Amino acid sequence: MDFTISDEMKMVTEAVGRFVREKVQPLETVTEETGQIPPEALAALKAEAQALGFYALNMSEAAGGGGLGVLDMCLVEEQLGQTSDALIRRIFGQVYPMLDALTGDLRERYLYPTVRGDKICAMAITEPGAGSDAAAIRTHARLDGDHWVLNGTKHFISDGDIADYTIVMAVTDAEKRARGGITLFLVDRDTPGFRVTRTQKMMGHRGYGHAELTFDEVRVPKLQVLGEVGQGFRVMMANVGGIRLGHIGARAVGMASRVLDMMRDHAATRQQFGQPIGDFQMVQQMIADSAMEIFATRMMVLNTAWEVDQGLDPRDKVSMVKVQASEMLGRVADRGIQIFGGYGFTKELPLERIYRDARVTRIYDGTSEVHRMLIARSIIKRGLTL
Ligand SMILES: Cc1cc2nc3c(=O)[nH]c(=O)nc-3n(C[C@H](O)[C@H](O)[C@H](O)COP(=O)(O)OP(=O)(O)OC[C@H]3O[C@@H](n4cnc5c(N)ncnc54)[C@H](O)[C@@H]3O)c2cc1C
Secondary structure (H helix, E strand, O other): OOOOOOHHHHHHHHHHHHHHHHHHHHHHHHHHHHOOOOHHHHHHHHHHHHHOOOOOOOOOOOOOOOOOOHHHHHHHHHHHOOOOHHHHHHHHOOOOHHHHHOOOHHHHHHHHHHHHOOOOEEEEOOEOOEOOOHHHOOOEEEEEOOEEEEEEEEEEEEOOOOOOEEEEEEEOOOOOOOOOOEEEEEEEOOOOOEEEEEEOOOOOOOOOOEEEEEEEEEEEEOOOEEOOOOEHHHHHHHHHHHHHHHHHHHHHHHHHHHHHHHHHHHHHHOEEOOEEHHHOHHHHHHHHHHHHHHHHHHHHHHHHHHHHHOOOOOHHHHHHHHHHHHHHHHHHHHHHHHHHOHHHHOOOOOHHHHHHHHHHOOOOOOOHHHHHHHHHHHHHHHOOOO
8 A cells, every 4th residue: 555645735734734733723712712713713714724725625626625535635634633623614614525426406505505615514313312323213204295204303413503404314214224214314404393402512622513403394305315215324324434534533643643742842841850751751651652552543544544545445444443543532632631730631721622522532423332343243243354
């Protein structure tokens, strides 16, 4: 395998990294303190990111995006990981690649405005009674003339409170479920019967919201199906790999690298017992362990992304990356706080935010336990070898 980074990609990642450090990071504190990205600064930075071609880099050029492959996108995500999820989401866009499958009028109404940054899209799978077991969702849709009629409840939906439209997973055939009985619907915010019932405050992710959504006899035109009727589960599963690699794997490498840089600088300058704390072996161990883990995770991300770009389907490796990256980030953030001592615990540094934000990466997009179960099953039952 070849991880040679092209000169063009080196320029792109350097430019994105500089933009993140110089322009986006300064907004982190106010976003944490107020729970909101200052609207004027946000509009200016989003416009700048769009003008520089940094918006929706993962989407195809035909859709108006940057057209990056999975490996190249992971290199960009490492740079984006140098700031918070909320800022990444708003300034650089987080467009679900599955929208590219839309055709005709739906491309005009949903895909292009989302890639341009004019519309916000949420993705609603999880329900109070169905999280890890997504195939057990109860939200259902019945056909009535030329409309589908949706009923049910979703929760924890990122951006659900402000999204212009939501991709909603619902059961269309209760017998078949994940095997041909689940469909994805595009539901506009102003559709009668659709309600944001409450927002759900989280431990981290300040700067954007998570919401409970209810669907009460929501009529969705038959045309507003993403993919084919009954194929929603398959479409979703085909799309989560890229998200897990980029948003979680590569972004965690970026976040952890930022923490490592902070550890290094602090260990060199903080004096205790008459010497820099970096001279103490126990501090050195925390730094060395973090560096090794980041390096190993990075190799896993790039290797797996490369396989995806080759047209392979490394889903077990994606699961391994998801678990490794999220747990690595938690350990590195924890060591970062430890090396900074009391300062690490204050809100004067980004460490405590990273520590809180890191925690959810072990939960969403499949919990560590579920991914471990999938990996073990592949090894034991299907004879997976590496
Ligand atoms: C901040 C945040 C943002 C989110 N954004 C979205 C979003 O935009 N859209 C969306 O649809 N969802 C979203 N989610 C939901 C998220 O995907 C779910 O929380 C996640 O899938 C876990 O489901 P659950 O919370 O119901 O936990 P459960 O599935 O109830 O799991 C509880 C515990 O049981 C364990 N467990 C479950 N099954 C097994 C098993 N078979 N073997 C071993 N252990 C098991 C789990 O690992 C976990 O430890 C978000 C969640 C959070 C916290």
